Amino acid sequence: MTKYSLELKLKAVLTYLEGMDSFRTVANQFNISLTPLKQWVAHYKEHGIDGLMSTYTNYDISFKMDVLNYMNDFGVSSTHAAAVYNIASPSTITNWLKQLEEYGVDALETKKKGRPSMKKETKKKPVEG
Structure with missing residues (x-):
């Protein structure tokens, strides 16, 4: 884009x-x-x-549900809801709706992106005895 x-x-x-x-x-x-x-x-x-203004935001699950409930309660489009909730792209809301319909509320939970961090190795103490 x-x-x-x-x-x-x-x-x-x-x-x-x-x-x-x-x-x-x-x-x-x-x-x-x-x-x-x-x-x-x-x-x-x-x-x-x-x-x-352009922003990048991770939305929490309760915010996503508020937006989807607003659309459902008032029968508005994702474009209208995006404007009301100041979400940059209406397709973001459309994706949330698809996730909710296909996989349920848990699918709206934000997932970490990228590689998992490397855990630091713990040094083992030599056994004394």
């Missing part, structure tokens, strides 16, 4: 919110795809400039 600067995101969003041009026109003007622009506008409307 292409990374866009905060400055570009903000300019594109504000241009769209001026109300003079359509999503497609603004997307073409800034040479960006339509989908990210729509997501940026939704995030900006919910959270202001903070909604446009």
